[in-house]
Amino acid sequence: MLGILDEYERSLAFSEVAIGQIKAHRHLAIPRNYEIWHLFATGNNPAFNKIVTETLRCNGHLTEADLEQLHETYLSQSRTTERIDEVGNRVVSEIGDAMTLVGDALGMTESFNRRLSGALDQLNAASDPPAVRAVINALAAATKDMQASGQTLEARLLASEAEIKKLQENLQAIQAESLTDQLTGLGNRKFLDRSLKEAIPRAHTANEPLSLLMCDIDYFKSFNDNYGHLTGDQVLRLVSMTLRQNLKGQDIAARYGGEEFAVILPNTTLRPALTVADHIRRAVMSKELKKKSTGEILGRITISVGVAMLHPGDDMQSLIERADDCLYAAKRNGRNRVVCEADPEYSSECRMHIA
Numbered sequence: 504m505l506g507i508l509d510e511y512e513r514s515l516a517f518s519e520v521a522i523g524q525i526k527a528h529r530h531l532a533i534p535r536n537y538e539i540w541h542l543f544a545t546g547n548n549p550a551f552n553k554i555v556t557e558t559l560r561c562n563g564h565l566t567e568a569d570l571e572q573l574h575e576t577y578l579s580q581s582r583t584t585e586r587i588d589e590v591g592n593r594v595v596s597e598i599g600d601a602m603t604l605v606g607d608a609l610g611m612t613e614s615f616n617r618r619l620s621g622a623l624d625q626l627n628a629a630s631d632p633p634a635v636r637a638v639i640n641a642l643a644a645a646t647k648d649m650q651a652s653g654q655t656l657e658a659r660l661l662a663s664e665a666e667i668k669k670l671q672e673n674l675q676a677i678q679a680e681s682l683t684d685q686l687t688g689l690g691n692r693k694f695l696d697r698s699l700k701e702a703i704p705r706a707h708t709a710n711e712p713l714s715l716l717m718c719d720i721d722y723f724k725s726f727n728d729n730y731g732h733l734t735g736d737q738v739l740r741l742v743s744m745t746l747r748q749n750l751k752g753q754d755i756a757a758r759y760g761g762e763e764f765a766v767i768l769p770n771t772t773l774r775p776a777l778t779v780a781d782h783i784r785r786a787v788m789s790k791e792l793k794k795k796s797t798g799e800i801l802g803r804i805t806i807s808v809g810v811a812m813l814h815p816g817d818d819m820q821s822l823i824e825r826a827d828d829c830l831y832a833a834k835r836n837g838r839n840r841v842v843c844e845a846d847p848e849y850s851s852e853c854r855m856h857i858a
Contacts, residue, residue, distance in 0.1 A: 568761025714776035
């Protein structure tokens, strides 16, 4: 009993610390932020606490993008892993039950074979019709029992097969969910990394072009501060919808993190990639944003886009860095524009980094 009380007191203490951190940092009191600060309070994940502490030391606060990335990396994925393990264990258990049923069926078959063998011996020893009839009746009863047991086993095996199929579908759904950004419905950072790790070697091997767009919503933090996070979420969904509407075929869009998105364009050289990027930029700018709760017109939003093409020897990191540098150049040169690695703005940006 004492141990239970101690655990209760500890859980309350962790909760108080979590609420205190939310108040101190003026974060929204939503489940995601509570989970983040509760994990921090427990100290159960040293790597997580180290990142939080270092971010606070360097920046003095955790931004919305920081909170989202922390939750995605350390909390969402861990829960997904637990769910995958749980379903996997249930699949293993169900397969074990099915194997038991098969074993029962084999045992029944062996028992029936023994009864048949015994009946044959009895028939050979039977000296009058009543004795023969008795053996035949016993065989009929054994056959009827075997049929009934076989039908029961078949029904149980079919049910087990259906359950295993259902569990496999659940597992596939969980795995798909682990690669999806829940707010926008696009692929998440994990999905983007996996897609690039597959697409880059394929492009190198086939000697085919591949381009990458890095897109960022202009002045998103100010927008969030002025209109609130729910409206900010609406902006993120609007941009993600626009990306989907302007991509086709093998093109892949993902949320890179915070207000930044990435687009993989297989078999696409720099100039066509620039055209796609500008179509996306114009499409975003053309949409008027309305606050759902009040109907208030909030105006239009814009995005900046950086475009880079895969070079010989590139890996995922170098391609992302180059596209990100182009994006940074677009930001520095006025926003609401597209900059690629062939543009003078990008060259100027590189010289600034070198200096």
